Amino acid sequence: MTHCALSLESVTYRYSSRQAAVNGLDLDLGPGILGLLGPNGAGKSTLMRMLATMTRPSAGRITWNGIDIAREPDALRTSLGYLPQDFGVYPALSAREFLGFLAAVKGLSGAKARDRVDACLSMVGLGDAADRRLGDFSGGMRQRVGIAQALLNDPALLIVDEPTVGLDPEERMRFRHLLTDLAGERLVILSTHIVSDVEASATSIAVMTTGELRFHGTPEQLIARAEGHVWEWTIAPERLAEVRQRFKLCASLRRPDGIRVRVLADHAPDADAQCVAPELEDAYTWLTGAEAH
Numbered sequence: 001m002t003h004c005a006l007s008l009e010s011v012t013y014r015y016s017s018r019q020a021a022v023n024g025l026d027l028d029l030g031p032g033i034l035g036l037l038g039p040n041g042a043g044k045s046t047l048m049r050m051l052a053t054m055t056r057p058s059a060g061r062i063t064w065n066g067i068d069i070a071r072e073p074d075a076l077r078t079s080l081g082y083l084p085q086d087f088g089v090y091p092a093l094s095a096r097e098f099l100g101f102l103a104a105v106k107g108l109s110g111a112k113a114r115d116r117v118d119a120c121l122s123m124v125g126l127g128d129a130a131d132r133r134l135g136d137f138s139g140g141m142r143q144r145v146g147i148a149q150a151l152l153n154d155p156a157l158l159i160v161d162e163p164t165v166g167l168d169p170e171e172r173m174r175f176r177h178l179l180t181d182l183a184g185e186r187l188v189i190l191s192t193h194i195v196s197d198v199e200a201s202a203t204s205i206a207v208m209t210t211g212e213l214r215f216h217g218t219p220e221q222l223i224a225r226a227e228g229h230v231w232e233w234t235i236a237p238e239r240l241a242e243v244r245q246r247f248k249l250c251a252s253l254r255r256p257d258g259i260r261v262r263v264l265a266d267h268a269p270d271a272d273a274q275c276v277a278p279e280l281e282d283a284y285t286w287l288t289g290a291e292a293h
């Protein structure tokens with residue numbers, strides 16, 4: 001059985017002496033899919049780069065199966081697959097050529113490399129497109145090439161940073177299913193600011209804002225945080241601006257009898273408002289800022 005115990009102890013990262021981009025994070029992770037959620041600038045990419053051993057924490061410690069990765073980065077690197085946010089491909093190469101090149105960089109050669117490249121391309125559903133130029137691939141296909149390259153060494157830890165940016169809804173859905181299929185015994189860390197990216201697949205969720213960990217637990221536990229704070233009622237269309245100004249508006253739907261609004265609030269926002277069951281998106285919004293309203 002694969003060992004994949006990743007532990008963060010008071011992990012902090014500072015780009016300068018000003019505010020820490022990642023501030024005192026504690027997390028214990030094992031097999032499954034962790035959805036790392038946070039708005040832009042929350043510190044997700046900085047954290048991902050530390051986990052991928054691209055940078056070291058300014059303070060604190062990250063261990064992989066008990067080994068400090070700042071001291072012995074190779075202990076993790078040999079088990080790591082990483083798809084960075086700014087992953088680029090060589091447009092003139094075919095998918096097979098590109099992966100063959102990366103396999104060689106990772107020390108695979110000959111028939112073993114060829115078999116692994118083909119296996120990885122078929123795992124991400126690109127078996128039929130293996131000999132097409134990457135320059136002709138769609139955004140979603142390119143991201144799948146990114147996953148295929150991350151899988152070359154059959155990693156126990158797969159880190160994917162904002163993989164669905166720029167994908168259309170169908171590609172996005174396909175990508176989510178792919179990550180679910182790949183999870184198995186691995187630890188997959190998927191960073192995103194889009195809640196629906198992790199809704200169906202994440203076994204646990206971590207939420208970061210301004211460098212701090214605000215939540216870590218199951219999706220159900222996150223949803224429970226917003227219990228009693230989500231309200232719906234129907235208003236006359238001319239009241240929409242006022243409701244939007246007074247409350248955190250999650251959704252609005254035009255109907256024949258007015259506009260059905262869904263807001264986050266501590267107490268009933270209106271005599272007609274009904275308290276409804278929260279969804280993950282509501283809970284994330286509640287946690288990351290609705291309190292400010």
Ligand SMILES: Nc1ncnc2c1ncn2[C@@H]1O[C@H](COP(=O)(O)OP(=O)(O)OP(=O)(O)O)[C@@H](O)[C@H]1O
Pocket residue numbers: 015016021038039040041042043044045046047162193
């Ligand atoms: N190279 C850098 N030098 C200085 N500050 C940086 C650098 N990279 C990121 N930051 C700052 O660190 C904080 C965290 O950024 P980070 O990119 O990790 O967040 P993020 O959650 O990944 O957001 P995004 O989704 O926009 O990448 C931000 O305030 C950002 O401005």
